[in-house]
Amino acid sequence: MLSVESTVIPEVRLITPPRFSDNRGFFSEVYNKQRLADAGIVVDFVQDNHSRSAAAGTVRGLHFQAQPFAQAKLIRVVRGRIFDVAVDIRRSSPTFGKHVSVELSAENGRQLFVPVGFAHGFCTLEPDTEIEYKVSAYYSAPHDCGLSWNDPALDIAWPVDPAQAVLSDKDRRQPCLAELPEYFS
């Protein structure tokens, strides 16, 4: 049975597809549109992304796309482990500025569903970590936006020393929550 659990922010869901193990290894349906719809997740995914991070302690995020290219995301790890984070940036949400963090790994097979209106990011917990994720809108560079990963106001317990974290130049200069325009009401 597909397991779909709510998190501390109910719209962010933790999904664990069943694995069928035998003498060869396992088989798993990692995405089944109908089963997700049965669990209330009705999303038209249009693009699959794959990223590899060489070092443990690599941080990507926090990212989101502005409308009309806002994306829901379904994230999973195919190699290694990540500390995965979704921050609510919907201004009128009772959980605005709050976040969910979970460990996703190739071993635990868990997936995080991140709806539109959230900034997403992760920190790799092992070298050579690869993630694959589905998104519900096409990439649009002009709509690509970010939030500072280590803004103290977010109070995220990142499992990396900020001085050691491997980041893109872009992610070193993202705005903090207080500076963020209202992208999502």
Ligand SMILES: Cc1cn([C@H]2C[C@H](O)[C@@H](COP(=O)(O)OP(=O)(O)O[C@H]3O[C@@H](C)C(=O)[C@@H](O)[C@H]3O)O2)c(=O)[nH]c1=O
């Ligand atoms: C995200 C993305 C990037 N790119 C290009 C732009 C750039 O040249 C290169 C690397 O882009 P970035 O540095 O933004 O890659 P990255 O930091 O891995 O961005 C990703 O981070 C995680 C946390 C997310 O949630 C994703 O939605 C996405 O924003 O890839 C695409 O062509 N299509 C895409 O969908």
